[in-house]
Amino acid sequence: xxxxHQWPATLVQPVGSPLSLxxxxxxxxxxxxxxxxxxxxxxxxxLFYSVGIGQISSEVPQNLSASRPQDRQFILSSxxxxxxxxxxxxxxxxxxxxxQHFGDGTRLxxx
Amino acid sequence: QKEVExxxxxxxxxxxxxxxxxxTYSDRGSQSFFWYRQYSxxxxxxxxxxxxxxxxxxxxxxAQLNKASQYVSLLIRDSxxxxxxxxxxxxxxxxxxxxxTFGRGTSLIVHP
Numbered sequence: 001x002x003x004x005h006q007w008p009a010t011l012v013q014p015v016g017s018p019l020s021l022x023x024x025x026x027x028x029x030x031x032x033x034x035x036x037x038x039x040x041x042x043x044x045x046x047l048f049y050s051v052g053i054g055q056i057s058s059e060v061p062q063n064l065s066a067s068r069p070q071d072r073q074f075i076l077s078s079x080x081x082x083x084x085x086x087x088x089x090x091x092x093x094x095x096x097x098x099x100q101h102f103g104d105g106t107r108l109x110x111x
Numbered sequence: 112q113k114e115v116e117x118x119x120x121x122x123x124x125x126x127x128x129x130x131x132x133x134x135t136y137s138d139r140g141s142q143s144f145f146w147y148r149q150y151s152x153x154x155x156x157x158x159x160x161x162x163x164x165x166x167x168x169x170x171x172x173x174a175q176l177n178k179a180s181q182y183v184s185l186l187i188r189d190s191x192x193x194x195x196x197x198x199x200x201x202x203x204x205x206x207x208x209x210x211x212t213f214g215r216g217t218s219l220i221v222h223p
Contacts, residue, residue, distance in 0.1 A: 096209045100145075
């Protein structure tokens with residue numbers, strides 16, 4: 001069966017510091033991968049998605065970036081965090097026309 | 112712009128009652144529909160999905176599609192306090208896209 005791992009679970013970072021969140025999928029190959037952000041009490045905001053190694057599409061212009069160095073690895077990064085980057089970050093995977101499956105999420109707080 | 116609309120709630124039902132959650136969608140070509148449950152502070156968990164060829168029942172949960180009116184519903188029978196959560200509706204894309212569109216979710220409260 002397929003599983004998705006996301007870490008860390010919680011993170012507290014100062015404004016201006018860098019960020020790296022990692023997500024890996026096991027038990028499948030060539031998944032579609034996604035990064036979402038969910039602000040408190042709000043819906044899911046799609047940040048990035050990828051259909052293959054090195055292929056990244058951005059939905060929202062901001063100071064975040066994503067990379068997919070391996071087939072089942074998806075990384076969310078920032079060089080300098082802003083206060084507005086606080087939120088609940090979710091990684092997800094799926095195949096075309098199949099439901100998405102989410103990782104446990106990372107709760108990011110910026111001080 | 113593809114849209115999925117849900118009443119934010121909260122929808123409050125007594126324990127043992129049927130909870131009915133609905134969402135409407137704008138993309139008439141959508142073929143797949145998903146329901147997620149999200150407990151406070153947790154990630155969304157897939158509970159049901161259906162395709163345009165019919166409704167589906169799984170235990171206490173039933174997902175129904177009305178293509179003509181472009182809405183999908185989730186019925187929860189014999190509601191339990193543990194069903195209290197936010198329910199997200201997601202609609203699969205049509206055409207060349209593969210990214211589902213999520214609603215903002217409906218908060219369900221099941222009181223004893």
